[in-house]
Amino acid sequence: MSLSISGKTAIVTGAAHGIGLAIARHFLDRGAQVMFADIDEEKLASELGDTAKSEGPARYFAGDLCQKLAVKNLLSATVDAFDRIDVLVNTARGFAPCDPLDPSTEVLDQMLDQNMRASLRISQMTARRMIKQSEDEGRTEGEIGSIINVSTLASCRTQPELMAYSIACAAQDQAIRSLAVALAPQRIRVNGVSFGSVMSRSLQSALKENDDWREAICEGTPLGRIAPPSELAETVQYLASSGSSFVTGQIVTIDGGRSLLDRVQVPAF
Template sequence: MSLAITGKTAIITGAANGIGLAIARHFLDRGAQVMCADIDEAKLMAEFGDSAKADGPARVFAGDLCEKLSIANLLSATIDAFERIDILVNAARSFTPCDPLEPDADVLESMLRHNMKAGLRLSQLTAKRMIALAEKDGRTTGEVGCIVNVSTLAAQRSQPELLAYSIACAAQDQATRGLALALAPHRIRVNGVAFASMMSASLHAALRENADWREAITAGTPLGRIAPPTELAETVQYLASSGAGFVTGQIVTVDGGRGIADTVRVPVY
């Protein structure tokens, strides 16, 4: 099985912080060319400025990917820099808790816009560019490209204050499966990774204010720890590699067993 991504060109969103940053660094360390995209230009430059030179393996793109023009500019910048797009990783995420009994739809609309709609539109337009580039190059066999969506266990589990976020994550997972079917004839694979008990940027911030949560998370995770985001990056690499060449439409869970645990610990009769 080959997990190599050397020489591949990847767009990674949410690359300025947390999980997206870990994935971008991981891909660069393994020889990929990476367009690091995020809305936070200062953080992007702080993380990747030394590599984002004319002949370097990294480039940075700052923009709001909820906007169609930003997506078009991102794709053009990637092709101008690297002449191709092989991999898209939608790792940008937004998290806002809400009152589940509040009928105001603003939080739900925001969660859907940032966690599902933006990534779906970027995936659709990236896939079109991948197909066009393959046709231009005369590539009639082999994989044209792949897309990996970063999701969370919230899509499968419910907490009242996470209602809007959970709906958005579940919608994203369904978009992954739907796009996988639509793009299979074009030789583009689409998969997702769902994480939990992972040291994301939002969890890191939450633990600063709620230190006791660390013990609760660890106790509710069968493998007994909170994982660094590099462990998720390795799964993303697998899904982006030829080793996963016959894998599409799947949501791979990376959660230390948290999703299968029965925290009540009372036998089910």
Template sequence: MSLSITGKTAIVTGAANGVGLAIARHFLAQGANVMFADRDEEGLATEVGAAQTEDGATARYFAGDLRERLTVANLLSATLDAFDRVDVLVNASRQIMVTDPLDPEDGSVSALLEQNLMTPLRLSQAVANRMIAQAEADGDDEGMIGAIINVGSIAGRRTQPELLAYSVSAAALDQATRSLAVSLAAKRIRVNGLAVGSVMSANLKSRLKEVEGLRQDIIDATPMGRIAAPAELAEAVQFLASDAAGFMTGQILTVDGGRTLIDPVVQPAY
């Protein structure tokens, strides 16, 4: 089976910076048509414009708050206007918040469930329905018709009280991935996820400046002894989007430098 995604059309969320941007750039370089989606319109315009690669793949961008249902519909419409179809959805937008587990007024759990679970779930539902409709219109009744990849976190498997909200939302996204995979398998749509460890996202860059010793704590907790670059996740996502993963669905691929293989007494956040 081929790893090629040439000619496929992908929506990548969180694509103005960090992990989402790295995935979107990689897909574009691999010959896919890519809709970069994010709230940061200035960042999107800077990164994308109307970029054209040598092999003809095209980038477009869409700016909006995908927590709003109408914005989800508008993103899908914009993608269809630009490319006529959608074959791959990468839900790469994530938000991290520190939680006070003993504060009843702390709203981080509801906020992150909305951002990290409900937003990718609604977009996945909208895109899946479009994939089904376009397959019917094309008379395509053999093989897989689409792939959805959810970028989550190993926090969903760890116990870190200060990241209660993030951990709960990550675990919920993993379960949503598995549930959607079963629901959509008969529709010939694969749904998989990534559980990532410490990756040099915009959020982590900020935390490393704020928290003394955090970088070394992360390195010490990671058997491979370093923090991942965002681009390192992109090829894993490409694999899940490609025909090479054609018999994989409902799987959470761990990309964490071995961090979940050990259990240090002091486990650094992020």
């Protein structure tokens, strides 16, 4: 079984911070060509610096990927830089609590836009680019692409103050399954990674305000710790590699066993 991603071209969204940055750097370290995509141009430039040279394996794209035009520009920039797209990893997401009894839909619309509609749109548009790429190359056999969307345990947990976020995460998981079936005849695999007890950017910020949550998370996680983003990156690499060539439509949970007990009353960021 080969887990190699060397020589592949990957787009990683949400790549200026936290989990997205860890995955993008992990891919780069293992020989992939990587387009770091995020809305935070200043952080992208700061993280990549001279690494993002015109002839190198790392580039960055700054834009609001909730906007269709930005997605088109991202895909064009990636093809211009690397000639192709083999892997898409969606980690960009937003988080906001809500009042579950508030009939307004502002927060729900925001969460759906950031956590479901944006990832669905970029997945659809990337898939079309992968299909055209394959047709142009005359490829009639073998996988032509892999799409991985990052989700969280919130999709299957019930915390009323996270209702909008949870609904959006659950919708994203269902979109993964639907796209996997729709794109299977086109030889594109679609999978997800659902995380909990992993040090995301949101969790890191939350722990600065309430460090008591750290102990609660560790106590409610059978493996007894909070994992670094690099452990999530290893699973994403597997799903991007030929080692998972018969895996599609799956939501792989990386949570140290937390979802088996689910005693932690801390948001699944």
